[in-house]
Amino acid sequence: MNQTTSDPSLRGPAIPDYIKAIPQYLYPQHLLSRLMGKAMRISLPRIKDWQIRWFIRHYGVNMGEALSPDPLSYGSFNDFFTRALAPDARPMATGNDQVISPADGRISALGTIDGGGMVQAKGREYTVTELLSGNALDADAFAAPFQNGQFVTIYLSPRDYHRVHLPVAGHPHGMRYIPGRLFSVNPATTRVIPRLFTRNERVAMVFDTEKGPLGLVMVGAIFVGGIETAWAGAITPSYGQPVSLWEYDRSRHPELSFRRGQEIARFNMGSTIILLFSPDMVDWVPTLRPGAQIRMGEPMGRLT
Structure with a gap:
């Protein structure tokens, strides 16, 4: 297999990796994902605006690239998350x-x-x-x-x-x-x-x-x-x-x-x-x- 190994994901697992990964076998994965899907589609302004602002601060999202740069213009967190980019944002x-x-x-x-x-x-x-x-x-x-x-x-x-x-x-x-x-x-x-x-x-x-x-x-x-x-x-x-x-x-x-x-x-x-x-x-x-x-x-x- 012609692979390089510079990416950390291509090294062997360490103990912290097992601590993060093994408990996932016990999670109700589909239930949690469905609940997340519902939470992402909440349209109540007080909730969705808080979700969007927190996410932008936490992850450093560059809203200048978005077709709609105003965070409060999105109808839900999911609309924000799947936002379109401005035409010149990705040459x-x-x-x-x-x-x-x-x-x-x-x-x-x-x-x-x-x-x-x-x-x-x-x-x-x-x-x-x-x-x-x-x-x-x-x-x-x-x-x-x-x-x-x-x-x-x-x-x-x-x-x-x-x-x-x-x-x-x-x-x-x-x-x-x-x-x-x-x-x-x-x-x-x-x-x-x-x-x-x-x-x-x-x-x-x-x-x-x-x-x-x-x-x-x-x-x-x-x-x-x-x-x-x-x-x-x-x-x-x-x-x-x-x-x-x-x-x-x-x-x-x-x-x-x-x-x-x-x-x-x-x-x-x-x-x-x-x-x-x-x-x-x-x-x-x-x-x-x-x-x-x-x-x-x-x-x-x-x-x-």
Whole structure:
């Protein structure tokens, strides 16, 4: 596995990591996340204004980047959290062959999907088949285009921008909701919980592009109030539904053609995005490495 180890998430777990992570097995994860979702949607001015002001102070949010910079203009904390950015806040890398970052965040891992295996943290691996398909009957076929391809994992902290944009132009080929747990996806938990990204609830999307299939997986986490896409609306919370599959034929859904950089989804709280590329599809820029901060629109690589 071609990995660098400069990011703390790629070192082995320490005792404080276990102290933070192990109690999560006991939490009523879905209940807590549903309660958080309700709290984020309170519209009573006295409460939502306090929530927003506290969050801005605590995380140092730059409201100058927001399309609506006035914190009191938002109808709820969730509206604030999923706020749109001003048009010039994230300049997009020029050139249609540029692969851009889909979101603001930190690169926690990247490398080659050797034999279908991917690195979560030092000593922690999982497979692309598990990630994309859960227990679906077509698991191997859905994951096949990415065997021996490349991946990059981006961790979104609470302070980051939480809308997700398409790295290259494409059309959705398929999407699936995969139920699961809701462990935190912070670095400490990533180092401790085995196969974390394949245990957690997630939405996996595959797009057809001019250079081949592109996978984009949005991994849920505790206190994530929901995942929604631009064309299907809210996918989570699911309230106990099984694996759900959607397929999109381009001839039937010509409206589902997305430009590079166009918004395709959003998190209603922080979490993780995993991008999957088919073999020989992309060359990374030299600055793309674990631990690096990246913002939506910045170049990650070039299509080959």
